[in-house]
Amino acid sequence: MSETAPIGLAEIEAARQTITGMIRRTPLDPSPSLSERAGVPVYLKAEHQQITHSFKLRGAANAVLNLDEGVRARGVVGVSTGNHGRGLAYAARETGTRCIICMSKLVPQNKIDGIRALGAEIRIIGRSQDEAQHEVDRLVEDGMTMIPPFDHRHIIAGQGTLGLEILEDLPGAGTLVVQMSGGGLISGIAAAAKAMKPDIRIVGVSMERGAAMAASQAAGRPVEVEELPTLADSLGGGIGLENVYTFAMVRDLVDEIVLVDEREIAAGIHHGYWHESQIVEGSGAVGMSALLAGKIRPAGPTVLLLSGGNIDMALHHRIISGEHVDMTQQTGD
Numbered sequence: 001m002s003e004t005a006p007i008g009l010a011e012i013e014a015a016r017q018t019i020t021g022m023i024r025r026t027p028l029d030p031s032p033s034l035s036e037r038a039g040v041p042v043y044l045k046a047e048h049q050q051i052t053h054s055f056k057l058r059g060a061a062n063a064v065l066n067l068d069e070g071v072r073a074r075g076v077v078g079v080s081t082g083n084h085g086r087g088l089a090y091a092a093r094e095t096g097t098r099c100i101i102c103m104s105k106l107v108p109q110n111k112i113d114g115i116r117a118l119g120a121e122i123r124i125i126g127r128s129q130d131e132a133q134h135e136v137d138r139l140v141e142d143g144m145t146m147i148p149p150f151d152h153r154h155i156i157a158g159q160g161t162l163g164l165e166i167l168e169d170l171p172g173a174g175t176l177v178v179q180m181s182g183g184g185l186i187s188g189i190a191a192a193a194k195a196m197k198p199d200i201r202i203v204g205v206s207m208e209r210g211a212a213m214a215a216s217q218a219a220g221r222p223v224e225v226e227e228l229p230t231l232a233d234s235l236g237g238g239i240g241l242e243n244v245y246t247f248a249m250v251r252d253l254v255d256e257i258v259l260v261d262e263r264e265i266a267a268g269i270h271h272g273y274w275h276e277s278q279i280v281e282g283s284g285a286v287g288m289s290a291l292l293a294g295k296i297r298p299a300g301p302t303v304l305l306l307s308g309g310n311i312d313m314a315l316h317h318r319i320i321s322g323e324h325v326d327m328t329q330q331t332g333d
């Protein structure tokens with residue numbers, strides 16, 4: 001298969017076979033409160049309950065398990081805002097693989113601690129994911145394999161296994177609402193879902209502050225945006241100016257892109273706790289945020305993905321207590 005052949009259903013089904021022993025099949029639960037508000041049945045895919053508390057384990061597991069043994073033995077390295085690092089660290093530990101995670105200073109301490117606890121080495125470099133990338137390049141020259149967070153076919157296929165699970169549990173799904181940062185998640189889900197149900201609507205959601213994929217789609221090519229502090233910290237970072245897969249997949253498969261502001265993200269986290277009994281991080285909550293803000297026009301049964309639950313618990317407590325949390329006042333240092 002050529003490096004850039006489209007990623008289709010067969011590859012996503014193969015990914016599921018590969019990762020099935022390493023991940024949890026997460027539940028799809030109806031949300032009475034959101035269904036009432038939306039006027040259509042709304043379901044929550046509880047992927048924040050995944051091992052390592054985000055879907056990133058799916059792609060990381062697929063990528064690590066697909067490495068030849070000799071290559072894997074030299075170790076893997078990742079650059080990550082947190083959840084990819086956790087997923088990669090976990091998948092590496094489960095396969096007895098050395099793992100180094102490089103990250104920027106903007107990453108919250110709770111995420112750093114979480115990755116270290118999974119047995120990975122941490123290197124904190126620079127202010128942006130791009131700077132951390134330079135350290136990765138050096139480690140790759142020394143023989144380690146870089147596992148990127150989104151623009152990689154095994155990662156995309158691994159995330160796409162969520163699409164298989166959602167449509168198996170709800171074959172009549174009409175709209176899937178999926179977070180969008182680098183676009184690996186939504187590309188994989190959309191490829192699986194549209195192969196199984198071509199008329200399904202895929203809505204991407206990003207935060208207003210630093211939505212690189214949305215800006216790139218608007219420009220018609222990958223563009224850089226400034227990385228800013230946001231409650232949806234897992235959605236930060238660029239899509240890569242040399243993007244191979246996800247820019248084109250989002251262009252071809254995503255029907256609509258919605259942006260949410262910081263107050264709306266907080267409202268999503270708040271709703272998740274008080275009405276759904278779920279602890280969801282900002283990035284994981286943006287589907288609920290968009291729906292609550294009236295920014296989604298749901299067609300048919302609608303699935304909101306809760307993509308992650310790794311949030312600083314003191315911050316979570318402030319948000320669910322109704323305190324106004326303004327990330328725009330924070331510099332990240």
Ligand SMILES: *Cc1c(COP(=O)(O)O)cnc(C)c1O
Pocket residue numbers: 054056083084149150179180181182183184185186234235281283284307308309
């Ligand atoms: C990484 C991440 C996303 C976005 O995934 P992409 O593949 O980069 O678009 C969404 N939610 C959470 C919790 C994440 O960690």
